[in-house]
Amino acid sequence: MLLTLSNVSKSYRTAEGPIAVLRGIDLSVDAAQSVALTGESGSGKSTLLHLAGGLDRADTGSIIVNGEDITALDEAGRAGYRRKTVGLVFQQFNLIPSLSVADNIAFHAKLADRYDADWARELTDTLGLSTLLNRYPEQLSGGQQQRVAIARTLAARPALVLADEPTGNLDETTSEVVLDLMISLSRSAGSALLLVTHSSRMASKLDRQVVLRGGKIVA
Incomplete structure (x- = not known):
């Protein structure tokens, strides 16, 4: 297993007291496998992704990625983990405005000291970005910016790709195309893909579907 969560729980403090968001989550994802994480708003999907990405700490349990328990890492260790092991794709493209498309992809x-010009070229060709490499983010459509964000993530061949509603800001047709490319290229990179989506149609494209409800996996 590339990713294993065991008895992972997370609560947040509020003025009214702690609110449990995840309750004893057990989940495993194989290398090069794609898994859709679905469920109603507030069910804990994004929180689970943030914990697996080292963006937040679990209250209890372990999160093993490539044999390393990331819950035991300090802030510097988690930053290194995000740089070397995991790739993140969100609805917000988070491209660097002052860098060209080519430089954003390579960044x-x-x-991570893993830039491969041939792989970057394959990504840009497959994602239809080859004629846009000298442009800047503000000169691109939303769909083009999301393709650049995906290329940037996959250029480092991360062991694990975490995607939170990556096509949520795109129209239906563009969403389908971009998601299909993301799944295909993740497999080519040998990356496991854990993707949050509200769309059952989108979820059906992935290898497995996991349903969260009230902070627990129910299916």
Whole structure:
């Protein structure tokens, strides 16, 4: 297993007291497997993704990625984990405005010391970005920016790709195309993909579907 969550729980403090968001989550994802994480708003999907991405700490349990328990890492260790092991894709494209498309795509891979020009070329060709490499984010459509964000994530060949509603800001037709490319390219990179979506149609494209309800996995 590339990713294993065991008895993972997370609560947040509020003025009214702690609110449990995740309650004893057990989940495993194989290398190069794609898993859709579905459920109603507030069921804990994004929180689970943030914990697996090292963006937040679990209250209890362990999260093993590539044999390493990331819950035992300090802040510097989690930053290194995010740089070397995991790739994140969100609804917000988070591209660097001052960098060209080519430089945005190369940015994380070079930080991880894993930039491969041939792989970057394959990504840009497959994602239809080859003619846009000298443009800047503000010169791109939403769908083009999301393709750049996906290329940037996959350029470093992360062991684990975490995607939170990555096509949520796109129209239906563009969403289908972008998601299909993301799944295909994740497999080509050998990356496991854990993707949050509200769409049952989108979820059906992935290898497995996991349903969260009230902070627990129910299916």
